[in-house]
Amino acid sequence: MSVEYSMRISRLTIDKLGVKLYDKVSAVIAELIANAYDADATSVTVRAPTGKYLATRNEGKVSDKGYDIEVTDDGIGMTPQQIQNFFLVVGAERRIDNERGDRSSRYHRKVMGRKGVGKLAPFGICKSIEVISAGGEYLNGTGKDPEMKGYLTSHIVLDYEGIMALGDEPDERYRPAVGKLNESYSLEPGTRVILKNFNCRKVPDSRSMERQLTRRFGIKSDNWQIQLLDGTKTDPVPVRVGQFEVETMPNTRLTFQSDGTVIGPDGNVDSKCKAGFDQDGEFRSVTGWMAYSKVPYKDELMAGVRVYCRGKIAAQTTVFNQRAGFTGEHNIRSYLVGELHANWLDEKEDLIQTDRRDILWSEEIAAVF
Numbered sequence: 323m324s325v326e327y328s329m330r331i332s333r334l335t336i337d338k339l340g341v342k343l344y345d346k347v348s349a350v351i352a353e354l355i356a357n358a359y360d361a362d363a364t365s366v367t368v369r370a371p372t373g374k375y376l377a378t379r380n381e382g383k384v385s386d387k388g389y390d391i392e393v394t395d396d397g398i399g400m401t402p403q404q405i406q407n408f409f410l411v412v413g414a415e416r417r418i419d420n421e422r423g424d425r426s427s428r429y430h431r432k433v434m435g436r437k438g439v440g441k442l443a444p445f446g447i448c449k450s451i452e453v454i455s456a457g458g459e460y461l462n463g464t465g466k467d468p469e470m471k472g473y474l475t476s477h478i479v480l481d482y483e484g485i486m487a488l489g490d491e492p493d494e495r496y497r498p499a500v501g502k503l504n505e506s507y508s509l510e511p512g513t514r515v516i517l518k519n520f521n522c523r524k525v526p527d528s529r530s531m532e533r534q535l536t537r538r539f540g541i542k543s544d545n546w547q548i549q550l551l552d553g554t555k556t557d558p559v560p561v562r563v564g565q566f567e568v569e570t571m572p573n574t575r576l577t578f579q580s581d582g583t584v585i586g587p588d589g590n591v592d593s594k595c596k597a598g599f600d601q602d603g604e605f606r607s608v609t610g611w612m613a614y615s616k617v618p619y620k621d622e623l624m625a626g627v628r629v630y631c632r633g634k635i636a637a638q639t640t641v642f643n644q645r646a647g648f649t650g651e652h653n654i655r656s657y658l659v660g661e662l663h664a665n666w667l668d669e670k671e672d673l674i675q676t677d678r679r680d681i682l683w684s685e686e687i688a689a690v691f
Contacts, residue, residue: 324505325402327478328495329410333486335442343676344446347376347391347525348534353443354393354515355535355548356634360435361397361513362428367560368393368535369551373527376447376520384522389553391448391517391525398428399457399511402476402504409441409453410498429545434634436668439676449482449519454501456508472509477501482519528552528561535563537623537638540630540661568624568659570613577611578662601690608691612660619659627660629681631667636674636681642691643683664691 344350351368358366369392377386400409408422426433444451456473463471479499488494526534531550539548548563577585578597582605586592598607612627619625626640640655641648666687667673673682681688 325406325476326497327402327406327410327500328497329412329480329485330495331412331485331488333488335412344443345523347447347523348531348538350443350447350517351391351393351531352535352538352634353440355539356434357440358393358395358397358513359431359541359546359633360426360433361395361399362426362431363395363397363512364545364547366393366395366548367551368531368548369553369558370525370531371553372525372531372550374554375522375524377522379522386519389520391553392514394512394514396510396512399473399513400455400476401458401474404457405453405455405476405478412439412442432632432665434632436672444515444517445482447521447523448517449521450517451480452501452516452518453478453480453513454503454516455513457511457513461507470507472507473511475503475506475508477504477506532561532563533566533623536566537628538635539563539633540628540635540663541633566624566628566661568613569616570659571616571657575611575613578609580607580609582607599690601687606664606666606687606691608662608664610660610662612658612662614653614657615659618656624659626658627662629667630661630663631674632665633663636664636667637679639680643681643689 344353347370351370355366355368371389371391374389375387376389376391377384379385422433424433425431441451454475454477456475458474460473461470463469477500479501480496481499484498485496488496525531528550535548535550542565550561550563552558573587575587576592576595579585580597582597584592584595584597586595597609598605600606610630615624626638627642628635629637629639640658641651667681671685671687673685673688674680675682681691683689
């Protein structure tokens with residue numbers, strides 16, 4: 323039986339969680355990549371017009387230039403019923419629902435998503451979000467209909483103007499347009515998100531985009547890769563999103579291990595330090611490393627210490643919210659680099675700002691951290 327797609331959402335929600343919260347192309351793409359990771363994708367391909375303006379503005383009028391941005395993954399995908407039950411529900415707590423839970427179904431990854439609002443991120447840069455997803459159980463084409471072979475496909479288009487045209491009635495629902503591939507069958511599972519009709523934004527060049535996405539994800543896995551393609555070229559050379567390479571001073575690196583030990587610059591356990599802290603009778607572990615860079619950093623993307631939660635950026639900080647005037651401040655601000663992982667940041671209490679730009683340092687646990 324066909325699924326009738328609908329979505330209950332307010333204009334204020336779109337404005338606050340889409341338009342106002344996500345205004346950079348790389349941030350929007352990062353949210354779509356995070357969704358792919360949670361869907362057990364092993365490969366994500368981003369096709370975008372790198373280095374180009376998506377629209378122009380003249381005398382207050384925005385003119386779209388006809389580009390699109392596509393993010394394609396090979397994850398488990400979604401059937402029409404799953405699109406309705408999960409994707410078209412805003413603000414649902416994914417980690418506590420019985421069907422999906424805290425970990426992904428195939429690779430048992432700790433999922434990045436929590437608030438269920440990342441799907442609205444593209445409205446910060448565009449007016450149209452097209453979703454084509456194939457998932458569920460593989461159908462072998464036997465039975466009454468031999469054409470039913472493959473993964474059942476959902477195909478919808480969310481339109482910003484249509485959502486903003488909704489009235490103020492609490493039960494009024496937005497009904498997305500249904501695409502031509504809806505309820506067809508795909509031989510492979512996965513999801514493709516296509517963004518169109520843009521605001522006046524510029525896509526970073528390939529190198530800048532690669533570095534911005536590298537900063538946002540601290541995932542090291544053999545079954546996970548991201549590649550970028552220049553959508554303006556007919557045969558683009560893929561750019562692989564890699565890892566930051568930061569040259570550090572000799573004898574300055576501290577390594578924080580999952581068992582709570584800290585390895586000092588000499589390769590031995592530092593008994594004076596602990597990789598984490600005790601708070602409210604619970605040990606909050608921290609893994610990763612910190613060191614001094616070999617030269618004062620001038621690149622904003624590598625400045626300070628990157629803090630990750632479940633593999634996704636939570637903050638990038640040079641002084642961990644310390645006030646100015648402390649001993650060694652100049653060296654800390656100019657040389658301190660590192661990568662820390664603290665998965666407890668949004669497990670019981672969510673200590674991360676919604677836009678993933680910083681930690682709520684005023685909270686008690688964050689202050690101890």
